[in-house]
Amino acid sequence: MFDRIAGVYDLMNGVMTAGMHQRWRERAVELARVGSGSRALDVATGTGDLALALRDAGAEVVGCDFSEAMLTRARQKAPDIPFEWADALELQYDDDSFDAATVGFGARNFADLGKGLAEMVRVVRPGGRVVVLEITTPQKPPLSTFFSLWFDRAVPTIGRLAGDPDAYAYLPSSVKRFPEPGELAAQLAQAGLTDIRWILTAGGIIAIHAGTVAS
Numbered sequence: 001m002f003d004r005i006a007g008v009y010d011l012m013n014g015v016m017t018a019g020m021h022q023r024w025r026e027r028a029v030e031l032a033r034v035g036s037g038s039r040a041l042d043v044a045t046g047t048g049d050l051a052l053a054l055r056d057a058g059a060e061v062v063g064c065d066f067s068e069a070m071l072t073r074a075r076q077k078a079p080d081i082p083f084e085w086a087d088a089l090e091l092q093y094d095d096d097s098f099d100a101a102t103v104g105f106g107a108r109n110f111a112d113l114g115k116g117l118a119e120m121v122r123v124v125r126p127g128g129r130v131v132v133l134e135i136t137t138p139q140k141p142p143l144s145t146f147f148s149l150w151f152d153r154a155v156p157t158i159g160r161l162a163g164d165p166d167a168y169a170y171l172p173s174s175v176k177r178f179p180e181p182g183e184l185a186a187q188l189a190q191a192g193l194t195d196i197r198w199i200l201t202a203g204g205i206i207a208i209h210a211g212t213v214a215s
């Protein structure tokens with residue numbers, strides 16, 4: 001599915017978020033606490049926007065994904081960043097080999113969320129950071145009403161216009177089955193993080209969780 005949508009992915013991101021997704025990525029990078037001299041891994045990097053934001057903060061970045069079509073787009077955008085094939089559930093990187101690992105709009109697609117989070121924790125050194133940027137379901141009206149209209153009606157319609165109704169019908173269902181923020185924090189703790197905090201933005205539609213790898 002991700003190979004199929006790679007060509008329209010950036011355009012759809014811009015349309016569906018009114019361009020706000022880049023600001024959310026910047027917040028995620030701040031929470032990753034990287035800078036010059038840091039090594040960061042962006043898991044499920046897709047077309048690479050979060051990897052680019054990490055690089056712009058001064059980090060040495062590797063982006064990885066299991067969709068070759070997504071990786072091709074990312075490489076075209078930033079030939080200076082190594083974009084590598086990897087399965088998030090079985091990363092090929094050594095233990096403790098990064099100062100931070102991030103995932104943007106990717107975790108809800110992991111076939112085994114616990115395993116994916118544990119892999120991110122494994123490859124980050126003790127004291128390093130793991131950040132998860134994800135769409136979440138707002139609980140209270142009016143945002144919950146808007147969210148439901150947007151995701152259940154508008155997004156599938158936009159997907160049909162973009163030529164891939166299945167992919168953009170999958171998006172709302174993947175968001176709905178993803179754990180709510182408190183539950184995700186519990187899963188991050190189980191994966192080996194401490195000091196877990198999260199921020200909600202975009203009226204509660206976007207959650208950015210971050211934690212520190214336990215020593």
Ligand SMILES: C[S@@+](CC[C@H](N)C(=O)[O-])C[C@H]1O[C@@H](n2cnc3c(N)ncnc32)[C@H](O)[C@@H]1O
Nearest residue numbers: 002044045046065066067087088104105106109
């Ligand atoms: C919605 S896109 C997000 C892309 C990008 N991180 C962003 O912020 O726009 C989800 C990405 O997760 C990737 N993905 C999903 N499960 C994966 C897995 N198990 N291993 C590697 N990549 C995965 C898909 O190939 C896709 O590129």
